[in-house]
Each structure stands twice: as C-alpha cells, then as structure tokens.
Amino acid sequence: MPPQELVERLKAFGQQHLLAFWDGLSSEEQAQLEREIVSIDLELIQSLFKGNVDQPDWAAEARRAEPPPAMRLADRQGCGQSVLGLSPEEAKTSGANAVAGGTIGILLVAGGQGSRLGFEHPKGMYPIGPVSNATLLEIHLKKAVGLSNKYGTSVPVYLMTSPVTHDETVAFLAEHKNFGVPESDVLVFCQGTMPAVDGKTGKLLMAGKGELFKSPDGHGGTVAALAASGAIDHMKRRGVEHLFYFQVDNPIVPVCDAELVGYHLLADSELTSIAVAKQSPGEKLGNFVMLGDRLHIIEYSDFPDDVAQQRDADQALKFWAGSIAVHVFGVAFLERMLGYKDALPFHIAHKKVPHVNANGDLVEPSEPNALKFERFIFDLLPQAARPIVVEYTEQECFAPLKNAPGAAKDTPEYVQRFMIDQHREWLAAAGVSVAEGVAVEIDPTWAVDATEVAKRLATGSEISGTTITEPTYVGG
Ligand code: UTP
Numbered sequence: 001m002p003p004q005e006l007v008e009r010l011k012a013f014g015q016q017h018l019l020a021f022w023d024g025l026s027s028e029e030q031a032q033l034e035r036e037i038v039s040i041d042l043e044l045i046q047s048l049f050k051g052n053v054d055q056p057d058w059a060a061e062a063r064r065a066e067p068p069p070a071m072r073l074a075d076r077q078g079c080g081q082s083v084l085g086l087s088p089e090e091a092k093t094s095g096a097n098a099v100a101g102g103t104i105g106i107l108l109v110a111g112g113q114g115s116r117l118g119f120e121h122p123k124g125m126y127p128i129g130p131v132s133n134a135t136l137l138e139i140h141l142k143k144a145v146g147l148s149n150k151y152g153t154s155v156p157v158y159l160m161t162s163p164v165t166h167d168e169t170v171a172f173l174a175e176h177k178n179f180g181v182p183e184s185d186v187l188v189f190c191q192g193t194m195p196a197v198d199g200k201t202g203k204l205l206m207a208g209k210g211e212l213f214k215s216p217d218g219h220g221g222t223v224a225a226l227a228a229s230g231a232i233d234h235m236k237r238r239g240v241e242h243l244f245y246f247q248v249d250n251p252i253v254p255v256c257d258a259e260l261v262g263y264h265l266l267a268d269s270e271l272t273s274i275a276v277a278k279q280s281p282g283e284k285l286g287n288f289v290m291l292g293d294r295l296h297i298i299e300y301s302d303f304p305d306d307v308a309q310q311r312d313a314d315q316a317l318k319f320w321a322g323s324i325a326v327h328v329f330g331v332a333f334l335e336r337m338l339g340y341k342d343a344l345p346f347h348i349a350h351k352k353v354p355h356v357n358a359n360g361d362l363v364e365p366s367e368p369n370a371l372k373f374e375r376f377i378f379d380l381l382p383q384a385a386r387p388i389v390v391e392y393t394e395q396e397c398f399a400p401l402k403n404a405p406g407a408a409k410d411t412p413e414y415v416q417r418f419m420i421d422q423h424r425e426w427l428a429a430a431g432v433s434v435a436e437g438v439a440v441e442i443d444p445t446w447a448v449d450a451t452e453v454a455k456r457l458a459t460g461s462e463i464s465g466t467t468i469t470e471p472t473y474v475g476g
Helices: 004-012 027-038 042-050 058-063 088-100 136-151 166-175 219-229 231-238 258-266 331-338 377-383 412-429 450-458
Strands: 104-109 157-161 186-190 193-195 206-208 214-216 242-247 271-277 287-291 294-298 321-330 346-351 370-375 388-391 440-442 472-474
Touching: 004 027, 004 042, 042 346, 042 370, 058 287, 058 294, 088 136, 088 258, 104 136, 104 219, 136 157, 136 166, 157 166, 157 219, 157 231, 166 186, 186 219, 186 231, 193 370, 219 231, 219 331, 219 370, 219 377, 231 331, 242 258, 242 331, 258 271, 258 321, 258 388, 271 377, 294 377, 321 331, 321 377, 331 377, 412 440, 412 450
Parallel strands: 104 157, 104 242, 157 186, 271 388, 440 472
Antiparallel strands: 193 214, 242 321, 271 321, 287 294, 287 321, 346 370
16 A cells, blocks of 8 residues: 555645556555655645746736847947947957956756657757767867867866756767866756646646656756756856856857857846847747846747837837847856745646556657646846846857758758858858858867957968868868
8 A cells, every 4th residue: 555644645636646556566666656756846736737826927027128238239340339338349358368267167958858859869969060960069069179279278068967868968978078078177967857747637647657757847947956966066166157058959159259258247247148139020039128127038929919019210129139048147146046946937838748547558649738847047037137138140149959850940951051151151251262052060179260260271271262162071
C-alpha cells in the first residue's frame, strides 16, 4: 500500500491517479515515484491550472507604455539624437577593455527541448555551418576561443543544460575537448523541471507507470540554476562582473560585442539588451516597452494591435524595439535577483505531451493536450535599474534555428543564408569578394567579427584581395 500521508496529500488535490499503478512497481520504483511526488508543489500546480496567478492586464499596460531608452542605429553611427548621449567610440573602447580585463563571461542557455526542430539530439548538436558543418555548440565555443585570441584573455562560458540535454551535451563537449575552450573556463550547469497537466482536467501527466512527465522549467530557470550550481561563486572568484546572455539556437550573435558591453558599462545599466527594429506592427517578436522607469517585454501575442500600429511623426513604428533574447547583465544584479528567483511568474504553454493513460497505455496526442509551465528570463527586466536597449540590424545578430526544413522561417537553410551573408559582408569590407551564390563561412577562432577579419587580411593572407569562387571555410 502507498504511504497514507501520500494518498491523503494527493486526494486533497485530486491527483490520486498518480498511484494507480503503484502495486505493479518495484520497491525502488515506488520510492522514486514518492520522491518525485513529494518534490512537487501541488498548491502551485493547482493555482496555475485554475489561472489563479497574477497576470497583468497587458493590453492596459501596453496603452500606458512608452518606447525604451535606446541607442538606435543612427546613434551608433554617430548621427542620431539618443537621449542616452553615449559615444560609440568610447563604448567600443570601454567594452574591449572590460573583455580584455577578464570581467565579462558568457552565459549560454541550451536546455530547451527543441521540439519544433524535431532533431533527436540537443539542438546545440545540430550541424549548421554552411561550409564546415559545424554544430551550434561548436560555433559558440569557438567564438569564446576567438575572443580569447583577440583580447589575449580567457572568457569563461557558463552553459545551461536541462535534464533533457545535459548528458548528451556533456559527452559531446568532452569528446571534442570543448572545441578548444580550456576545461577551467567551462562550467556546465543543469536547470530544473516542471510537471505538466492535462489541459482539461488539471491532472498531472505521467510519462510511465511510475514516473511523472516533467520538462525544463524555461530559460527563466537560469537564475535558480545559477545559484544552485555554484556558478555565481565561480564568477566572483574569477572576477567576472557582467554576463553576455544568449540562446544556443542563434549562431550569428555578436558574442561579447565590445560596443554593446561598452554601452552597458557607460550607462551604468544593470541590464542591456539588443533590440532589432520591427519591420511590421505584428512581427512575432517580444516588444520592449517602458512602464514608468521599468523595462518590460510584452509578448507579441499580448500586445494589442492598435498599440502595435501606433506611429510617430516620421511614420516609424512607435514601438519599434523587438527582443532577440540577447542581454548583458551585471553579476551583482543577478545576485540580487537570487532573492527573487522564485517570484518569476510561470507562463503557460499548450503543448502535445505523450503520456500514460488510465489503462497504462502510452498515448501520443496529435493535438495539444497539456499545459506546460515555464519561467522566462525576460521577467527579470523590470527589476533592473537604468536598463537600456541597443539597436542592431537583424543581419548583425539574429538568425534563430527553430523549425525543421520546409517551414517558412527560422529553418536550417534560413539560418545558413544569414551566416553566409554576414561573413560575406565582413570579407567584402576587408576587400575580399565572394562570387554570387558561393557559400563562405569564417572559422570563429580565426576572426570573431569584421574588425578581426580586416586585421587578419591586412597582415597578409592567401585570400587577401582575391575573389572567392568556391565554397570556403575561411581560416579553418
Ligand atoms: P525556445 O523557447 O525557442 O525553445 O528556447 P526550444 O527548445 O529552442 O524549441 P521549441 O520551442 O521546443 O521548439 C529558446 C532558447 O532558450 C533555451 C533553449 O535551449 C533555446 O536556446 N531554453 C528554453 C532553455 O535553456 N531552457 C528551457 O527550459 C527553455
């Protein structure tokens, strides 16, 4: 018989079905199931299902919002009128000094399930390099090596996995010796999980007869996981003062870009984000807005059309700033947020979740049947003092791999096109042209940005001044 206390607790929340197969489980399986059940906050799950959670009225909030304080593209080119009054040249110097001084770390999140991509390994292991076939993780880690080469320093990488991606990711990194990043500069830590419930009944779903279905608790789980893993202590020991946060699915992120880091430092901002200008009011990007002196992201699905369509005197979108999930945080800010980590709200997603039904049969739903609960990293934004956003062009920074081949956007081909275009542009700026339709890719350990490419080519390279006519992995 299951322990009476457990039975009573489950009954109080209408979740007794979790014990339906108890008698057929081994004693180890029973103990494991009991541990899992005890670790779940049933009150929280119940209130999430019932919708008894504080959800702001986003439509009303959007109507009182203002655009965020920003360095727009024109400001970055020295011809704008930003209220921030920051100098791009000073920013580049200040950011470069900070990276060279070892005070900037990389925070890379790779715990997602990558369900839309339909790849059977962690998304970081997806081969995306248009010429090299390098995986996403290889590209990101090689950027850390490239930054070390450029600045003559080490840039530690804090890599978040989840129970879904952890073991394979760790084995993959070990097999490839972290793609050149020294072992002492890589800290892999695993985020937590949340159970899922049936969308109609609120009953917790089971992955097996003795096992609850659980999935990663969202990229907002980063804060709790950083604390639990000792990563913050590692940062303090290493003198890391700021983190460059980005997501594993975007291979063209300008990792630790000196200019971005520089604005963050010069503005004494606790949190600085890259924004891209939305091309249309309904573009599917989170909207950066100010509510009072606090920066928020309002998701596109919560942003009312009439507000999204507002234009300023120049006919440009008033709410122009779309989020691409690239941020720079102060470590001191993150530490302050540790006290707040459990207060990050859960967002609800309707998903297809395979599960065991009352007869013990595995059901593979064809339609979303379940509610999953995730925390989002951007819910930290309103806590930050003096936040700013910096506008980058999409080509400079954003090509996320989300979907399997054949979808309209964010597919492998789409991402590769952005990668090729970015590198083609860097080469062209340094006097190397690439023939139409020819794929090029730059090894990040050779050059991480356009400036590095120019330096490499100025000091003499076999491709200096030439036209590339065949697929080439430059520097690789
Ligand atoms: P997405 O929300 O796009 O999820 O994550 P995903 O896993 O890439 O893909 P789908 O939605 O299942 O198709 C954006 C980024 O946040 C990370 C992902 O690894 C990706 O880098 N993430 C997401 C986590 O690290 N943990 C999570 O719990 C969720």
